Amino acid sequence: MGRDEGEGVGAAKRTLIVTNDFPPRAGGIQAFVHGLARSRPPGSVVVYAPRWKGCEEFDARQPYEVVRHPSSLMLPTRGVARRAAGLVEDGGTVVFGAAAPLGLLAPVMRRAGAARVVMLTHGHEASWAGLPVARGLLRRIGRDADVVTYLGEYTRRRIAPVIPGTRLVRLAPGVDTAVFHPGAGGDGVRRSLGLGDRPVVVCVSRLVPRKGQDMLLRAWPLVLRRVPSAALLLVGGGPSRQGLERAVARGGLSGSVVVTGSVPWEALPSYYDAGDVFAMPCRSRVGGLDVEGLGIVYLEASATGLPVVAGSSGGAPDAVRHGETGLVVDGTSHTAVAEALAGLLSDPVRARAMGERGRAWIEEEWRWDRVATRFAGLLDMTSRDEGPAAGPV
CATH class of the missing domain: 3.40.50.2000 (Glycogen Phosphorylase B;)
Structure with missing residues (x-):
């Protein structure tokens, strides 16, 4: 129309x-x-x-x-x-x-x-x-x-x-729970990207500094020390893409980090579903003027059954029940981000339980x-x- x-x-x-x-x-x-x-x-x-x-x-x-x-x-x-x-x-x-x-x-x-x-x-x-x-x-x-x-x-x-x-x-x-749900096509994404059955942290977001993809890359070597087979999947386009890709190359992370760029709108649920943990460690910038209002990606990830790791910027904590559906961390601390990610990847039973509670929360309130x-x-x-x-x- x-x-x-x-x-x-x-x-x-x-x-x-x-x-x-x-x-x-x-x-x-x-x-x-x-x-x-x-x-x-x-x-x-x-x-x-x-x-x-x-x-x-x-x-x-x-x-x-x-x-x-x-x-x-x-x-x-x-x-x-x-x-x-x-x-x-x-x-x-x-x-x-x-x-x-x-x-x-x-x-x-x-x-x-x-x-x-x-x-x-x-x-x-x-x-x-x-x-x-x-x-x-x-x-x-x-x-x-x-x-x-x-x-x-x-x-x-x-x-x-x-x-x-x-x-x-x-x-x-x-959140449309009929669109964002466990089993939304993640296996196909994993096959197409060569991720197999590796533990995957996924971030679906525009590539800008506030969203914290750079902090995920800083944290990633620490995560790999505890979970050597882990993979990081960065989904989205934006002005930070080239800088992030250079950081991947400089850090020797190309074997464990995939930057997809923009993907079709209709394909987003399958990219969430390709992950075991969702992470977007957002942080406030420019003296608090560049801030996260809420973070619908956290809600979509929860609807897909993933535990969520969120930054503490602005209203982002409103989209996560800390300790129940995910974890809220200091998005300016790569060590805090790494600890949260490695902890969830190392304890898949806990991670799945958080994801199940997140899905139930979305169905009940969102x-x-x-x-x-x-x-x-x-x-x-x-x-x-x-x-x-x-x-x-």
């Missing part, structure tokens, strides 16, 4: 989702926003998002309309405002996939006929709240919203001084049907004065 900007819009009233973060570009926010769109009845939403490699094929498979911006980035410019306003239907709802910066377009959306504006926040809005100029912009963005969502307690604390509490509602990502119900409630409220629906997801 995808199309490029400029074609006509159907007559049925639909929710408009305006977002920079959308598949086929990989990422946690992208998965979250896509999941929200998919949770709505077919044809009841239209998504306005940037172009990305492979978007035509992806869009054609969706049960809703996707309008692509001509470029790969949307900023709150007049051109973007004009295109987004042209997609607003009188009396409809506009959802911003991330409040900053596109939420600055909210006044234009209201003038175009939007009766309700919902904005999602993630880790970067929490960072904006700590900067004087950005804090003022975030306050302005929140003033023009009916509802501003937050992921967990960490992000709520950061943005609450800026955005009125009456507008804040928790809306965390969900299913998409719960998120979908919550999201529907936020869209169906008709007045700014009603306040947010009660109770967290």
Whole structure:
């Protein structure tokens, strides 16, 4: 159902989702926003998002309309405002996939006929709240919203001084447990990469410093001392890829580390399933301005039945039950990371038990049907004065 900007819009009233973060570009926010769109009845939403490699094929498979911006980035410019306003239907709802910066377009959306504006926040809005100029912009963005969502307690604390509490509602990502599950195709990935039956630590994430792939490589020689047959599988693309590959070569780790680069969106569950342990030792950077908002990858890994090793950055601990579904470690300490990984690889019974508890936790508290119900409630409220629906997801 995808199309490029400029074609006509159907007559049925639909929710408009305006977002920079959308598949086929990989990422946690992208998965979250896509999941929200998919949770709505077919044809009841239209998504306005940037172009990305492979978007035509992806869009054609969706049960809703996707309008692509001509470029790969949307900023709150007049051109973007004009295109987004042209997609607003009188009396409809506009959802911003991330409040900053596109939420600055909210006044234009209201003038175009939007009766309700919902904005999602993630880790970067929490960072904006700590900067004087950005804090003022975030306050302005929140003033023009009916509802501003937050992921967990960490992000709520950061943005609450800026955005009125009456507008804040928790809306965390969900996981499709029919897609992410044990036995999702990992054996095939192992065969294709020559991993056989080796103990595998897998990291699925964008390759950027905050995610901690560099710390995994620093920790890896220590892991190999205790588990010599172990393999590390780094899945994803990003600006750090070349540096990570050079570090693998310098450290003589090419026999035990595989860097796959980007993989197709639909293949991600099989790459999780190829692992025995999931690890993304994220760390806060730039004085706390570059921080993890939650980490949907931890939830997807748990749904796949893997024990999780997470860094302690920002809201990441909200996605792990320390000691039950995985371990939260200091992402700035390669020795702490190595100890956690080697401990789990050396004790597969403990690791499997954590993975089973993680799967049960996801099924109990993080299913998409719960998120979908919550999201529907936020869209169906008709007045700014009603306040947010009660109770967290």
